[in-house]
Amino acid sequence: MDKISVIVPCFNEEEVLPLFFEEIVKVISSMKECVFEVLFVNDGSSDGTLKVLKEFSKKDDRMKFISFSRNFGKEAAIYAGLKEATGDFVVLTDADLQDPPTLIPEMYRSLTEGEVDCVATRRVTRKGEPVLRSFFARMFYRIINRLAKINIVDGARDFRMMKRSMVNAILEVSEVNRFSKGIFSWVGFETKWIPYENVNRAAGKTKWSFFSLLQYSIEGIVGYSTMPLTFAALLGILFCFISLILICVIIVRTLVWGDSTAGWPSLACIIFFIGGIQLFCIGILGEYLAKTYLETKKRPIYVVKEKSE
Ligand code: UDP
Ligand code: MG
Numbered sequence: 107m108d109k110i111s112v113i114v115p116c117f118n119e120e121e122v123l124p125l126f127f128e129e130i131v132k133v134i135s136s137m138k139e140c141v142f143e144v145l146f147v148n149d150g151s152s153d154g155t156l157k158v159l160k161e162f163s164k165k166d167d168r169m170k171f172i173s174f175s176r177n178f179g180k181e182a183a184i185y186a187g188l189k190e191a192t193g194d195f196v197v198l199t200d201a202d203l204q205d206p207p208t209l210i211p212e213m214y215r216s217l218t219e220g221e222v223d224c225v226a227t228r229r230v231t232r233k234g235e236p237v238l239r240s241f242f243a244r245m246f247y248r249i250i251n252r253l254a255k256i257n258i259v260d261g262a263r264d265f266r267m268m269k270r271s272m273v274n275a276i277l278e279v280s281e282v283n284r285f286s287k288g289i290f291s292w293v294g295f296e297t298k299w300i301p302y303e304n305v306n307r308a309a310g311k312t313k314w315s316f317f318s319l320l321q322y323s324i325e326g327i328v329g330y331s332t333m334p335l336t337f338a339a340l341l342g343i344l345f346c347f348i349s350l351i352l353i354c355v356i357i358v359r360t361l362v363w364g365d366s367t368a369g370w371p372s373l374a375c376i377i378f379f380i381g382g383i384q385l386f387c388i389g390i391l392g393e394y395l396a397k398t399y400l401e402t403k404k405r406p407i408y409v410v411k412e413k414s415e
Contacts, residue, residue: 110137110214110267112144112197113187115180119201120154122309126201127162127169133207134168140214145170146201147187150177156412163414175411180313181284182408184264188273197267203308205265209300213267216298223295226266228259230301239316246323254330256291259299266290266297282407283397285326292330328393335394338387345380 112130116123123146134142146159148171162169172186184198195217199205205227213225232240247260264286268276275293290297314322327334 107139107141108195108214108218109141109143109193110134110195110197110210111187111191111193112142112199112210113184113191114144114146114199114201115149115183115187116146116151116155116159116201117149117177117180117183117313118151118153118155119310120151120158122202122307123155123158123162125308126203126207129203129207131166133210137211137214142168143170143191143193144168145172145187145190147171147183148173149180149183150174160414170414172410172414173412175409178408180264181286184286185277185284186408186410188277191273194270195267196270196273198264200265202310204305205263206302206305209265209302210267212300216300217267217269220298221296222298223272224266224268224290224297225300226259226290226297227263227300227302229261229263229304231304232261233304234306235304239319242316242319242323246326250323250327250330253327253333254288256288256330258287258291258326262287262299268295271295280407281329282401282403282405283325283329284407285322285329288326288330324393328397332394334390338390341383341387345383 112134114126119126130144134140134144146162146169148156148159156171156173159169159171159173163171170190172190174183174186187198188196195214197210197213199207209227216222216225232243235243244260247258251257272293272295275295276289279289279293
């Protein structure tokens with residue numbers, strides 16, 4: 107009998123967890139051909155999430171939990187879940203029912219019948235999402251696919267089922283700056299995509315602000331592409347070239363017409379402009395340096411405070 111592990115990162119989800127529990131129990135009870143473990147990762151919630159999870163594990167011995175010592179982020183929670191999971195197949199899903207658990211049987215069938223190693227989902231609509239957020243999300247996918255060697259499908263969710271071989275490959279990628287969508291693509295393997303319509307959260311609030319999403323997308327780009335560094339170097343070359351031409355123009359003009367270049371305002375503008383470009387490029391360099399710095403510390407990705415037996 108195949109064992110399926112379902113990993114659920116939870117951060118302040120006490121409101122939605124009872125609804126999720128009901129749904130997931132319905133689904134896993136209907137799949138008689140498999141045994142299940144549902145592994146909740148409490149990512150340092152400050153509400154009653156841990157209490158709810160303890161009740162689940164008392165009620166149903168398929169429900170397990172790990173609880174972090176503080177909030178380490180969804181990426182860390184995913185990594186912890188993958189590490190603890192013992193199933194032949196592993197499902198990643200959010201707790202908020204935006205990832206319909208009813209797709210799990212279909213995913214399992216695709217994996218056992220087909221040749222693929224992973225069945226993942228992507229949203230084809232972004233209904234219910236702020237317009238500006240959708241716009242920037244689309245831009246992000248366009249930029250990262252252009253800059254990085256990996257390919258990330260627009261609207262790809264973390265919601266997916268993977269074979270053990272792929273999970274083991276992901277666990278080998280033990281970097282601290284984790285960007286799962288990138289890692290899933292980087293490890294390779296055959297992925298089948300199931301498109302579905304966006305569903306709104308069943309309860310509770312989203313944990314992502316615009317700023318945290320922006321940071322996350324920079325993490326993704328810096329983590330998978332060194333193109334911005336090349337871009338900075340090219341910009342430097344371009345500016346050297348332009349300044350050479352300008353110097354020639356000024357020399358010739360002075361020799362032929364004898365007039366000196368007028369005014370300091372133009373000079374001030376140029377200094378500001380070049381200064382801005384330089385700071386921008388140093389900023390790019392800094393991003394990479396910062397990531398290297400954090401990576402060399404080799405801090406653990408998460409710290410566990412408590413676990414179910
Ligand atoms: N989450 C987490 N740690 C965090 C933020 C989020 O474990 O620091 C979990 C959260 O509980 C949820 C999932 O990640 O199960 C997705 O979060 P959310 O629904 O807020 O993101 P969105 O669907 O809005 O992108
Ligand atoms: Mg959500």
